[in-house]
Amino acid sequence: xxxxxxxxxxxxxxxxxxxxxxxxxxxxxxxxxxxxxxxxxxxxxxxxxxxxxxxxxxxxxxxxxxxxxxxxxxxxxxxxxxxxxxxxxxxxxxxxxxxxxxxxxxxxxxxxxxxxxxxxxxxxxxxxxxxxxxxxxxxxxxxxxxxxxxxxxxxxxxxxxxxxxxxxxxxxxxxxxxxxxxxxxxxxxxxxxxxxxxxxxx
Numbered sequence: 001x002x003x004x005x006x007x008x009x010x011x012x013x014x015x016x017x018x019x020x021x022x023x024x025x026x027x028x029x030x031x032x033x034x035x036x037x038x039x040x041x042x043x044x045x046x047x048x049x050x051x052x053x054x055x056x057x058x059x060x061x062x063x064x065x066x067x068x069x070x071x072x073x074x075x076x077x078x079x080x081x082x083x084x085x086x087x088x089x090x091x092x093x094x095x096x097x098x099x100x101x102x103x104x105x106x107x108x109x110x111x112x113x114x115x116x117x118x119x120x121x122x123x124x125x126x127x128x129x130x131x132x133x134x135x136x137x138x139x140x141x142x143x144x145x146x147x148x149x150x151x152x153x154x155x156x157x158x159x160x161x162x163x164x165x166x167x168x169x170x171x172x173x174x175x176x177x178x179x180x181x182x183x184x185x186x187x188x189x190x191x192x193x194x195x196x197x198x199x200x201x202x
Contacts, residue, residue: 033193036176053186059157082148085156089139103141105161
């Protein structure tokens with residue numbers, strides 16, 4: 001199979017590009033057609049690469065420095081006991097339809113992962129017992145860990161945002177190949193189920 005995407009310099013990672021500037025097309029190929037491109041339902045290298053271009057987390061690890069860098073988060077505060085993390089959403093963070101990414105969208109992602117009706121137990125298991133999340137105002141949310149641990153910051157900082165205004169009334173388990181609204185620099189243009197070659201008996 002092959003998947004093609006196109007980008008328009010909208011994600012926070014793309015601040016070096018003018019707003020709305022076209023990035024061009026990115027193509028990926030896989031050995032077999034997947035059950036889903038939604039990595040939260042079918043986790044594999046192929047789906048992880050694609051979703052990583054469509055949806056962004058609060059923070060990421062700097063590519064050359066061993067320190068966090070804000071993606072959806074503009075800033076963050078760590079409490080003195082190292083268990084509470086308060087993130088402020090970057091006002092430049094936008095969905096591809098122009099709506100602002102809010103703290104409630106991050107809370108929505110968290111709630112989807114923790115919903116026992118969703119096939120997201122792989123991701124829920126990494127959050128259970130380590131993180132409680134509560135959004136307070138539009139661009140601020142607070143994560144509180146049950147115990148102090150060096151990984152708590154990354155558990156909270158790796159949380160993504162999902163477009164609540166688009167997905168609040170849909171079955172997440174059926175979101176496999178169409179992602180019309182994203183926060184990252186790329187959107188899926190088309191997905192093709194096509195063999196590279198055919199053969200016949202001589």
